[in-house]
Amino acid sequence: MDYARAGVNVKKVRAIHNLVGRMLFAKQPSFVLPIKDHYAGLFRVGGKTLAIHCDGVGSKVLVAQQLSKYDTVGIDCVAMNVNDIICIGARPLVLVDYLALAEEDRRLVVEIMKGLRKGAQEAGCALVGGETAILPEIISGAAKPFDLAATCVGVVEGRLITGKDMKVGDVVIGLESSGLHSNGYTLARKVLEQRWWKEMLTPTRIYVKPVLEMLENCKVAGLAHITGGAFSKLARIGKHAKAGFLLDGMPQTNGVMAELEEKVGDPYEFYRTFNGGIGMCVICPKQEAEEVLSISKKYKIKAYEIGKVIRKQDVLLQKGGKRISLL
Secondary structure, eight states: OOOOHHHOHHHHHHHHHHHHHHHHTOOOTTBOOOOOSSEEEEEEEEEEEEEEEEEEOOHHHHHHHHHTOOSHHHHHHHHHHHHHHGGGGGEEEEEEEEEEEESHHHHHHHHHHHHHHHHHHOOOOOOOOEEEOOTTSOSSSSSSOOEEEEEEEEEOOOOOOOOOOTTTOOEEEEEEEETTTTSSSSHHHSSSGGGGHHTTTOOOOOOOHHHHHHHHHHHHHEEEEEOTTTTGGHHHHHHHHHHHEEOOOOOOHHHHHHHHHHHHHHHHHHHHOOOTTTEOOOOOGGGGGGHHHHHHHHOOEEEEEEEEESSSSEEEEEEEEEEEOOO
């Protein structure tokens, strides 16, 4: 079983993204900054550079439904937005959510809102509103079916981080994930036994506070949130420096991630679908690595030097004596 046969073809999705990008950037007003294919859109208002991003929880909501536990998926929804926003160097400011339900269910809404509120507090942003839609003909298929997404706006107060300042030889520091986070669940649900589902519901780690401290105290050259497409996401920032990455220090997987690695079997498929225990990559000069690791430790997040920037525009995984392109 691979991601495409499970129902998600990443290459086809990327082709659609490219098409959408061409349509979006055909003609934009002057206050929109022309940064393409990054983790957030950018625009200027009143002399400030603002970032905006929209994301959801995906089929992780099906795990919540299966376990009848709804108070954590809101954290995932916030995390998927704010972790992307910070990759451009922006501090999250406000967030609005979109919750689609099959019927009016007060208890379900309250439980989901608990997670949204907790995630927003952890990210240091304000949850200022949103939309609740009752769509019985669209939202169906479970005892308490729903879908959840949000939009976040942040502000760039310091350097804009695009990846263009990365240099060959810079190191890639991987910040440990809290588990699967919120990606690859279409495949994970098909290959994992239900005894793993409780661990699959562990909320996505929010990296806002440590990353903002790293940006303030270190010469961070690039940031990559490891989400859909997993480590192929590094190419999103690599192209801004016309460089690539060699991942030759990936940590050993454990728990549900080790089980997934065994079930999937193919390293290419595994590291293109799942985060392999790394939820955020921080790219910096070698001499800055110690400070990045120190800040991560301060926030009780394990961190590893997992690779380096190379000249070739690719994302190469060093595994079992082989170099595997993840693009």
